[in-house]
Amino acid sequence: METIITSPNKTVKIGPDHPFVIIGERINPTGRKLLGKEMAAGNFDRVRQDAIAQVQAGAHMIDINAGIPMADEPGILAEAIQVVQSVVDAPISIDSSIIGALEAGLKAYQGKPLVNSVTGEEDRLEVILPFIAEHKAAVIGVANDASGISHDVDVRFAVAKLIVERAESYGIPREDVIIDPLAMPVGAIPGAGPTLFKLISRISNELGVNTCLGASNVSFGLPARPALNATFLAMAIGAGLTSAITNPLEPEMYKAILGGDVFMNHDDNCQAWIAHNKSKVTEGETGGRRSRRSIRVEQPTN
Amino acid sequence: METIITSPNKTVKIGPDHPFVIIGERINPTGRKLLGKEMAAGNFDRVRQDAIAQVQAGAHMIDINAGIPMADEPGILAEAIQVVQSVVDAPISIDSSIIGALEAGLKAYQGKPLVNSVTGEEDRLEVILPFIAEHKAAVIGVANDASGISHDVDVRFAVAKLIVERAESYGIPREDVIIDPLAMPVGAIPGAGPTLFKLISRISNELGVNTCLGASNVSFGLPARPALNATFLAMAIGAGLTSAITNPLEPEMYKAILGGDVFMNHDDNCQAWIAHNKSKVTEGETGGRRSRRSIRVEQPTN
Secondary structure (H helix, E strand, O other): OOEEEEEOOEEEEEOOOOOOEEEEEEEOOOOOHHHHHHHHOOOOHHHHHHHHHHHHHOOOEEEEEOOOOOOOHHHHHHHHHHHHHHHOOOOEEEEOOOHHHHHHHHHHOOOOOEEEEEEOOHHHHHHHHHHHHHHOOEEEEEOOEOOEOOOOHHHHHHHHHHHHHHHHHOOOOHHHEEEEOOOOOOOOOOOHHHHHHHHHHHHHHHHOOEEEEEOOOOOOOOOOHHHHHHHHHHHHHHHOOOEEEEOOOOHHHHHHHHHHHHHOOOOHHHHHHHHHHHOEEEOOEEOOOOOHHHHHHHOOOO | OOEEEEEOOEEEEEOOOOOOEEEEEEEOOOOOHHHHHHHHOOOOHHHHHHHHHHHHHOOOEEEEEOOOOOOOHHHHHHHHHHHHHHHOOOOEEEEOOOHHHHHHHHHHOOOOOEEEEEEOOHHHHHHHHHHHHHHOOEEEEEOOEOOEOOOOHHHHHHHHHHHHHHHHHOOOOHHHEEEEOOOOOOOOOOOHHHHHHHHHHHHHHHHOOEEEEEOOOOOOOOOOHHHHHHHHHHHHHHHOOOEEEEOOOOHHHHHHHHHHHHHOOOOHHHHHHHHHHHOEEEOOEEOOOOOHHHHHHHOOOO
């Protein structure tokens, strides 16, 4: 299986035979009030900076979310996409649940984007999937439905299967559907880890599709979140995860991903690992990267 | 499956329903010339200190190796065991391939030890296994035979199976055999990671036995070894690994193990993770622990 996402100058391949794909999570006003305020006011300086910084830090793609209360989401999303495409080649994940915003985003986007996301809810499937098929985009299918997020592996797997099959019925090839098995906060839901690893494995092996998840919320409410997130991501990669929406500016997270590539045999002669760690000025910081302090100030607080 | 190892005052349970078991690797003269010299001269001060430091850092068991060229291995091993048992309650992994040394070690040991190790070589099986059965010890079976270490999952699995079945034929219950699937340096053997994760999973699921490995050699020859080892260990724990011979004094390694317990649902209410990270004085260092600098000076160079 291989999901192909493009921009005019870059093609990203997601799949079990490729290095892990990092989708930079930073351009998202959820928990970043200042960013949301600026975007709503038509100031995209921070969006531009965040796109560049994430790509420099190792992001292969950039997620863009413009969900700002009381604001013109379609217009802001479209403009953010144009701004990001003017400064980086990385293909984009267009992140909205509003069909009007997705329409505006897809119209503005140059290339084949990833649409983030559709759930297994009937009314969402009916609206989003024909739209994905029409635009020949790829889509993230999130493994919950109208009944919520089940703690039962079989139930959540069934939702994933439904999304993949329904997408096919609309003419969307299986390789253009990426399933998000849903990473739950482990502090609140004790069995979240084993459930998730089983889901990743079953979705990969039984449905033959790629997987993606938001890798920063698993540690919600716990101390030392970057270290915990990094351990989680390493385990998820081992279980077969092929992409994540995450923050490559977190040094521990980025190391876990590069290390994951080494042990999945996706880093020829360990070149990427060696290059990353030889260029280090001090532990946990690379030359071209913003300091951890400046990143942390802006981090989502959720 | 549950492997039980004991000392007079402590019982350690290894298994998929228990927190990951850390067997401290430090008391091993391989690559530690000064330690070897001192042990050969009858000076066990460093052995004593290393035992205490590893237990304070989180080791559940202590591995003791006395393989010093031209020295009296049986006598030194027996004395080291007595010294360690006089200062810590942690049960011991008696590490030798020499039957005379194992005999002396088992005679000196109080409790039910783990013997590290027997390979799948016929002449080793015939000598070590009856001895394990007689002493009602547990044993680590290493998945290589006279033909060497195969890169083929099926071949290495067959060696593991042979060891487990042969042990049973000598009356050693399956739960007293722990298989070491052999972690190879990923810099030299590109497919080492996927091979190993598959082996851990098959050995756990198909043979129903516990697994253990030396987790520090996978990164041989590569930069940033602690970070790479930590990522590896997280992935191996996710694949089902239940114990490792490793260095809990490495903060990144210890965090990966505690994080692994969180995501395997082996840390009730994340208590161990919270306690470890709340007690931190500064990132990567805990109050009661020796500084990283002093540890690094003494690290094995292999």
